[in-house]
Amino acid sequence: MEARRSKSKGANSETARDINRSLVLSAIRTSQPVSRADLARQIGLQRSTVSLIVGQLMNERWVVEGGLAQLPRGRKPRLLTLDVERAAIIGVNVMPHRTTMVVADLNSKFLSQESFDTPEDPAALTSTLASRIARLRREQPGTTFEEIGVSMAGRVDRFTQKLVFAPNLGWRDVDVKGPLEAATGLPVSVENAANACALAEVWSGPFAGVQDLIAVTVSEGIGTGIIANGQLVRGTTGAAGEFGHFCMNPEGPACNCGSRGCWEVYASNTAAVRAYNEGAPAGSKFPVRKRKTQRVASVSEFSDLLSLAERGDVQAGEVLERMGWYLGLGLVVLVNGLSPSIVTIVGEVTRAWSRIGPIVQKIIADRVHSHSQTRIIPTNDILQPRLRGTVALVLQKHFQPTLFS
Amino acid sequence: MEARRSKSKGANSETARDINRSLVLSAIRTSQPVSRADLARQIGLQRSTVSLIVGQLMNERWVVEGGLAQLPRGRKPRLLTLDVERAAIIGVNVMPHRTTMVVADLNSKFLSQESFDTPEDPAALTSTLASRIARLRREQPGTTFEEIGVSMAGRVDRFTQKLVFAPNLGWRDVDVKGPLEAATGLPVSVENAANACALAEVWSGPFAGVQDLIAVTVSEGIGTGIIANGQLVRGTTGAAGEFGHFCMNPEGPACNCGSRGCWEVYASNTAAVRAYNEGAPAGSKFPVRKRKTQRVASVSEFSDLLSLAERGDVQAGEVLERMGWYLGLGLVVLVNGLSPSIVTIVGEVTRAWSRIGPIVQKIIADRVHSHSQTRIIPTNDILQPRLRGTVALVLQKHFQPTLFS
DNA sequence: TGATATAGTTCACGCTTCGTACAAACGCGT
DNA sequence: ACGCGTTTGTACGAAGCGTGAACTATATCA
Numbered sequence: 001m002e003a004r005r006s007k008s009k010g011a012n013s014e015t016a017r018d019i020n021r022s023l024v025l026s027a028i029r030t031s032q033p034v035s036r037a038d039l040a041r042q043i044g045l046q047r048s049t050v051s052l053i054v055g056q057l058m059n060e061r062w063v064v065e066g067g068l069a070q071l072p073r074g075r076k077p078r079l080l081t082l083d084v085e086r087a088a089i090i091g092v093n094v095m096p097h098r099t100t101m102v103v104a105d106l107n108s109k110f111l112s113q114e115s116f117d118t119p120e121d122p123a124a125l126t127s128t129l130a131s132r133i134a135r136l137r138r139e140q141p142g143t144t145f146e147e148i149g150v151s152m153a154g155r156v157d158r159f160t161q162k163l164v165f166a167p168n169l170g171w172r173d174v175d176v177k178g179p180l181e182a183a184t185g186l187p188v189s190v191e192n193a194a195n196a197c198a199l200a201e202v203w204s205g206p207f208a209g210v211q212d213l214i215a216v217t218v219s220e221g222i223g224t225g226i227i228a229n230g231q232l233v234r235g236t237t238g239a240a241g242e243f244g245h246f247c248m249n250p251e252g253p254a255c256n257c258g259s260r261g262c263w264e265v266y267a268s269n270t271a272a273v274r275a276y277n278e279g280a281p282a283g284s285k286f287p288v289r290k291r292k293t294q295r296v297a298s299v300s301e302f303s304d305l306l307s308l309a310e311r312g313d314v315q316a317g318e319v320l321e322r323m324g325w326y327l328g329l330g331l332v333v334l335v336n337g338l339s340p341s342i343v344t345i346v347g348e349v350t351r352a353w354s355r356i357g358p359i360v361q362k363i364i365a366d367r368v369h370s371h372s373q374t375r376i377i378p379t380n381d382i383l384q385p386r387l388r389g390t391v392a393l394v395l396q397k398h399f400q401p402t403l404f405s
Numbered sequence: 406m407e408a409r410r411s412k413s414k415g416a417n418s419e420t421a422r423d424i425n426r427s428l429v430l431s432a433i434r435t436s437q438p439v440s441r442a443d444l445a446r447q448i449g450l451q452r453s454t455v456s457l458i459v460g461q462l463m464n465e466r467w468v469v470e471g472g473l474a475q476l477p478r479g480r481k482p483r484l485l486t487l488d489v490e491r492a493a494i495i496g497v498n499v500m501p502h503r504t505t506m507v508v509a510d511l512n513s514k515f516l517s518q519e520s521f522d523t524p525e526d527p528a529a530l531t532s533t534l535a536s537r538i539a540r541l542r543r544e545q546p547g548t549t550f551e552e553i554g555v556s557m558a559g560r561v562d563r564f565t566q567k568l569v570f571a572p573n574l575g576w577r578d579v580d581v582k583g584p585l586e587a588a589t590g591l592p593v594s595v596e597n598a599a600n601a602c603a604l605a606e607v608w609s610g611p612f613a614g615v616q617d618l619i620a621v622t623v624s625e626g627i628g629t630g631i632i633a634n635g636q637l638v639r640g641t642t643g644a645a646g647e648f649g650h651f652c653m654n655p656e657g658p659a660c661n662c663g664s665r666g667c668w669e670v671y672a673s674n675t676a677a678v679r680a681y682n683e684g685a686p687a688g689s690k691f692p693v694r695k696r697k698t699q700r701v702a703s704v705s706e707f708s709d710l711l712s713l714a715e716r717g718d719v720q721a722g723e724v725l726e727r728m729g730w731y732l733g734l735g736l737v738v739l740v741n742g743l744s745p746s747i748v749t750i751v752g753e754v755t756r757a758w759s760r761i762g763p764i765v766q767k768i769i770a771d772r773v774h775s776h777s778q779t780r781i782i783p784t785n786d787i788l789q790p791r792l793r794g795t796v797a798l799v800l801q802k803h804f805q806p807t808l809f810s
Numbered sequence: 811t812g813a814t815a816t817a818g819t820t821c822a823c824g825c826t827t828c829g830t831a832c833a834a835a836c837g838c839g840t
Numbered sequence: 841a842c843g844c845g846t847t848t849g850t851a852c853g854a855a856g857c858g859t860g861a862a863c864t865a866t867a868t869c870a
Contacts, residue, residue: 013857014856019416051818072868239741247738339647418856441848451827
């Protein structure tokens with residue numbers, strides 16, 4: 001057996017309580033407001049057991065008793081909810097150009113939000129974060145800040161939580177956890193942005209509890225966060241999910257990662273901007289009409305490209321359609337290989353989904369086995385999936401039971 | 406919450422025993438022969454608890470007490486082993502041309518083995534299997550046959566266990582479980598062959614207990630069985646693992662699955678045989694010297710191709726090297742995307758690994774991030790990984806604890 | 811006012827593990 | 841032969857937990 005198992009202790013007499021405590025807390029979270037009797041029915045425990053556990057959770061201030069519910073007959077149940085006063089979580093999402101911070105409660109509800117340009121130097125990032133967090137704590141002395149979740153667009157080591165390599169940030173071996181914990185005194189969790197998005201999706205919202213889901217983040221690069229059997233797939237070192245760098249064309253253009261013809265070389269925002277500016281997409285297999293070498297105004301941001309397309313710019317539209325074609329082509333690999341029930345697309349590209357979606361769906365329909373039941377769903381960018389992910393990352397640790405395997 | 410969770414009951418007072426029973430049984434399996442005291446130390450339970458559980462396991466005839474061990478000091482421990490007399494498992498592996506059956510004991514040790522040509526008609530397969538199993542039971546009246554495990558090269562539905570589609574067998578919607586259970590009266594488990602191989606690898610042998618592993622089966626097609634976080638990744642319907650049909654070239658040759666340019670179109674045994682017979686591999690990107698259009702004797706079996714290469718046939722060698730190149734190219738996707746600690750290669754192709762291995766390793770080294778720690782390992786075909794898989798498939802169910810999640 | 815229904819609590823009971831005490835078994839030194 | 845130290849395996853009371861029935865509290869309706 002592995003070292004992990006031999007270290008993990010067997011079940012003791014408190015194990016059942018641990019399991020049921022987690023079940024009750026999770027059920028309260030997802031069903032709140034909810035009565036003890038409903039919890040008992042839902043989980044399959046006796047009302048007496050649920051009462052004991054709820055008492056414990058109220059002592060620990062995880063849960064509070066609210067008002068009474070209306071029922072056609074009988075005694076009115078006392079409703080339970082999470083104690084949102086208990087703690088606030090700080091979520092930080094570091095993207096190549098912009099870093100966003102949020103304060104959220106136990107229900108993942110955003111209480112405040114701010115953002116700033118991502119510094120080029122990693123050390124500057126941690127010091128900026130530290131001072132901003134210090135200011136937040138000064139300004140809100142009543143709130144207990146419990147923990148910080150950070151998501152970054154790059155590979156994060158599973159054990160040290162250091163950023164190993166972020167091609168689109170140009171950072172290598174960056175430790176955010178250490179300095180930030182030292183500066184704030186709060187525990188810090190660092191996770192890959194796509195993984196955080198995937199966690200967010202199965203943590204709350206319409207796909208809460210889905211067992212097999214993939215989150216695909218499309219921005220400067222492409223990231224994939226994979227949930228299989230209800231768990232995040234991290235791989236040995238935490239490098240799993242780098243499908244953005246799977247090779248679509250062994251002889252394609254060079255990628256920041258050192259390889260050639262990666263998916264994200266064709267389907268990322270950067271790729272679309274480059275394709276638009278260069279006039280003719282490199283190595284394109286997508287049947288775009290050969291455009292006359294007419295000069296177009298070059299764009300620097302993907303959002304400009306989206307706006308151009310929205311305003312009817314034909315070439316911008318074609319570049320987006322080409323992007324959708326490659327996006328779909330890569331998704332086929334994921335759907336065939338992992339057969340998730342849901343694939344969520346995260347990123348500005350969802351703004352143009354009415355244009356891109358049909359192309360993606362067509363390719364999926366053509367190239368995925370008909371037996372598949374996977375749904376491809378664009379997220380609403382207003383909901384900030386990356387930030388929801390940082391919060392879910394932290395909350396998940398507190399709510400999830402200690403598993404035996 | 407999902408339907409699954411709401412149905413799953415909470416932990417009761419016997420849950421701890423269930424968990425510990427499984428831990429003890431698994432520890433006996435992997436460490437046998439082993440003493441109660443060693444088990445207690447290994448699992449982290451009290452000796453008294455282990456004694457109680459072992460007593461129960463002995464009553465149920467899972468475990469027997471063997472001889473005494475030698476120790477420098479103190480009372481000699483009584484050694485425990487699995488009761489191999491308790492039950493025999495029947496494993497069946499259905500490949501496009503050949504079907505193999507094996508009888509194994511609780512230690513996955515093969516007791517007898519036989520094989521026959523796979524009938525073209527699925528109904529003929531189940532009736533042949535049923536009569537052969539009946540003969541086995543007549544011939545070995547002392548043995549209790551407990552269960553049957555079947556692996557097939559195709560997609561198997563996660564819930565009905567029906568074979569949904571097997572391109573290389575040409576079968577669709579075939580139910581083996583139902584008729585075979587009816588004919589034999591024994592429970593039958595059906596699983597995709599690659600999944601079974603992956604289970605076998607983490608069940609016993611050098612990679613027992615590995616949490617992240619991929620088994621790649623190379624024969625008429627390519628199958629992938631994925632273990633992530635110690636669990637088989639089946640996807641929503643059970644269709645996961647079809648990376649053999651991921652698209653390497655959207656405009657490549659047609660595949661049996663209906664798509665074009667699938668990985669297995671380039672790297673399967675069938676592909677190699679076709680490439681050899683056609684003289685020039687279709688759509689090749691691999692830098693093989695243009696051969697003079699010299700006619701070569703055509704081969705019908707991949708094994709003939711291997712033999713030719715072993716005897717120094719240059720063209721056969723080149724075809725194998727091309728196969729290795731594509732094999733490696735596909736593996737890069739898996740390694741980058743899922744970052745397993747181990748990838749095992751299953752199939753006749755391992756016979757030529759001294760030739761193919763270096764090519765695969767080179768591509769992996771070139772195109773996978775240096776941070777990766779994945780090892781690519783050819784299995785020894787003599788060990789019959791597919792058959793080990795069918796047995797592991799059955800045993801795993803009995804030894805694995807009921808998990809809470 | 812009483813019947814009925816539902817929510818939440820109390821308590822004796824059984825199951826499990828724990829930890830200590832104890833018996834069994836063995837080697838070594840005197 | 842005997843005692844001593846050491847290790848294995850067992851016995852038994854204590855403590856934690858869920859169960860399920862009985863009970864209390866609270867609501868609607870006739």
